[in-house]
Amino acid sequence: MHELSLAASVVEIALRHAAGRRVTRVELEVGALRQAVPSALAFSFEVVAHGTLAEGAILDIRAIPARGACRRCGAVSELHLFPLQCPSCGAFDLEIVAGEELLVASLELEERHDGEHDQDGGDGGHPGCQ
Numbered sequence: 675m676h677e678l679s680l681a682a683s684v685v686e687i688a689l690r691h692a693a694g695r696r697v698t699r700v701e702l703e704v705g706a707l708r709q710a711v712p713s714a715l716a717f718s719f720e721v722v723a724h725g726t727l728a729e730g731a732i733l734d735i736r737a738i739p740a741r742g743a744c745r746r747c748g749a750v751s752e753l754h755l756f757p758l759q760c761p762s763c764g765a766f767d768l769e770i771v772a773g774e775e776l777l778v779a780s781l782e783l784e785e786r787h788d789g790e791h792d793q794d795g796g797d798g799g800h801p802g803c804q
């Protein structure tokens with residue numbers, strides 16, 4: 675599954691930036707040319723994040739439209755379909771300027787507070803290290 679490898683990269687990036695803190699939300703920018711199905715990507719993220727500090731994090735996927743600069747006429751256009759073709763002059767000689775992104779745009783991390791909160795929510799979420 676294509677999305678699984680994308681999700682694995684995302685989790686890896688998130689965990690690296692989190693540096694040991696729990697990840698609560700990941701804002702992801704995915705270019706249209708990645709052809710990732712958002713629901714499949716979200717599912718894959720859940721699978722890959724399971725058992726890591728990113729488990730349960732909200733994945734906020736933002737689709738970035740594909741854009742190409744035409745090498746023949748210079749027009750920069752939003753591209754919708756393969757094959758990628760310049761809508762202005764019909765040339766296929768395009769330089770892709772957007773649409774291949776797979777960017778972790780922002781992360782929300784659980785901050786560690788000095789004062790401990792008296793929470794007896796009993797969510798069973800303790801790491802259980804022994």
Ligand SMILES: [Zn+2]
Pocket residue numbers: 744745746747748749760761762763764765
């Ligand atoms: Zn053109």
